[in-house]
Amino acid sequence: MHLLRSCLLTPRKLRFRAKFKCSAAGLTNGVQHVTNLLSTFTSGEPVRGDLILIHAFPLDHRLWQHLLDNPPDGFRVIAMDLPGFGSSPIDVIGGRDGYDMGAVAELIASTARSHGIERAVFGGCSMGGYACFAVLSAFPEMVSGLLLSDTRASADSDAAREGRMAVIEAVERLGISAVASSMPSRLLGETTLSTNPELVEKIRSIITDQNPDAVIGALAAMARRRDSSDLLGGIDVPTTVVVGSEDALVTTDEAETLASAISGCELEVLDAVGHLPALEAPGEFAVIVKQLLERVSSP
Numbered sequence: 001m002h003l004l005r006s007c008l009l010t011p012r013k014l015r016f017r018a019k020f021k022c023s024a025a026g027l028t029n030g031v032q033h034v035t036n037l038l039s040t041f042t043s044g045e046p047v048r049g050d051l052i053l054i055h056a057f058p059l060d061h062r063l064w065q066h067l068l069d070n071p072p073d074g075f076r077v078i079a080m081d082l083p084g085f086g087s088s089p090i091d092v093i094g095g096r097d098g099y100d101m102g103a104v105a106e107l108i109a110s111t112a113r114s115h116g117i118e119r120a121v122f123g124g125c126s127m128g129g130y131a132c133f134a135v136l137s138a139f140p141e142m143v144s145g146l147l148l149s150d151t152r153a154s155a156d157s158d159a160a161r162e163g164r165m166a167v168i169e170a171v172e173r174l175g176i177s178a179v180a181s182s183m184p185s186r187l188l189g190e191t192t193l194s195t196n197p198e199l200v201e202k203i204r205s206i207i208t209d210q211n212p213d214a215v216i217g218a219l220a221a222m223a224r225r226r227d228s229s230d231l232l233g234g235i236d237v238p239t240t241v242v243v244g245s246e247d248a249l250v251t252t253d254e255a256e257t258l259a260s261a262i263s264g265c266e267l268e269v270l271d272a273v274g275h276l277p278a279l280e281a282p283g284e285f286a287v288i289v290k291q292l293l294e295r296v297s298s299p
Contacts (some may be wrong), residue, residue: 020288039113041079043072048297049144050120052112053288054077054128056150056187056276058179058215058281059206063125067283071221072290074084074297078120080111083129084214099217105134109142123147123289123298125278126249127218132227136235141185145296146239146291150250150275153258155227164223168216179207180207189246189274193255199279225279239265242288244273244280 001263041061043210051072055063061079071077082104084090093103108131112120123201124132129151136143170178184203194200239262243255252269259267268288273280 012089037092038083038107039081039168040111040115041068041081042076042115043068044076045074046076048074049293050076050078050112050115050117052108052117052120053077053121053147054081054108054124054131055079055082055127055175056084056126057218058085058183058210059203059209059276060192062086062202062206063276066278066286067289070285070286070294075121075293077202078112078115078117080108082214082218083107084211084217086209088186089191090211090214090217094215095219096213097219099221099228100174101130101134101221102138102226104131104221105138108135109139112142117144119144121147121293122187123143123149125149126151126275127222130222130228130265131224133231134225136168136231137226137228140185143237145237146240147242147292148233148258149243149277149285150247150255151258152250152254153228153261155225155231158222161223164219168219171212171215171219176208176210176215180204185208186248189244189248189272189280192274192280196280197219203276203279210283229261232258233263235262235265238292240268240288240292241265242270242277242285244270244275244277246273249275251253 018242053064057059060081063157064079067077068079081088083093083099088202090096092107093099112203121292122132122135132146132148133153167179184200188200241255241259243250245252248263255267255269258266270277270281270284279283
């Protein structure tokens with residue numbers, strides 16, 4: 001069940017949708033492309049357009065497995081691995097010390113153009129949302145729509161920066177296990193944690209696969225990222241903000257504030273879902289994506 005709200009935040013209608021548990025199996029669809037830019041996984045044909053997806057921290061393209069397995073009609077789905085995550089080498093950004101959201105945006109844009117893309121719908125979850133804002137700031141002409149899942153436009157608070165620095169220190173001491181052991185309980189909602197042990201283990205496994213230097217670099221980049229709130233009033237493309245009702249990292253109030261600042265934005269609150277709707281409620285999330293793409297492609 002999820003609640004659709006307009007940017008004025010008045011309930012429009014309550015819809016019921018079936019939830020589908022994500023399999024712990026690996027990617028069953030999608031073609032991998034590895035270049036000297038970012039590694040990408042693609043599926044579908046760009047008859048109507050392209051959907052570029054940027055994953056959350058500290059995951060990779062597997063966050064978008066359901067959409068890669070079931071691409072929306074007429075759209076090519078391109079799931080990118082950020083530097084050092086998944087199949088992307090960290091060297092493309094100059095190692096962990098080169099990590100910066102502006103540099104990430106340039107890599108995303110260059111990788112998109114290597115696929116022949118000049119304009120696309122950009123979607124991101126959490127850190128992926130920060131990357132989308134960075135793309136919007138540097139390359140607004142490339143953005144035909146925005147999918148912002150469990151993210152915020154504001155910069156880190158002092159407390160959030162201190163928290164990221166503490167995690168960096170832990171990873172430097174203990175390696176990737178420092179986040180693999182603790183992050184699943186923060187990323188997933190209480191309902192998922194209690195009812196879907198396969199997904200909990202899948203998240204832990206994906207985190208374990210990541211490069212510790214990428215984790216450290218990404219944490220530092222997020223800590224020093226710019227406040228993107230000034231971009232919101234100028235967004236003039238179809239936009240959807242998604243948040244899980246059980247998200248412990250981004251509250252529904254924060255999502256409402258984000259959506260209300262964007263003209264024509266729609267807000268989707270997914271019940272009994274945490275920080276990763278694309279994995280916790282993939283069927284519902286896919287319908288939301290389809291509706292956004294319909295808005296983008298409508299005359």
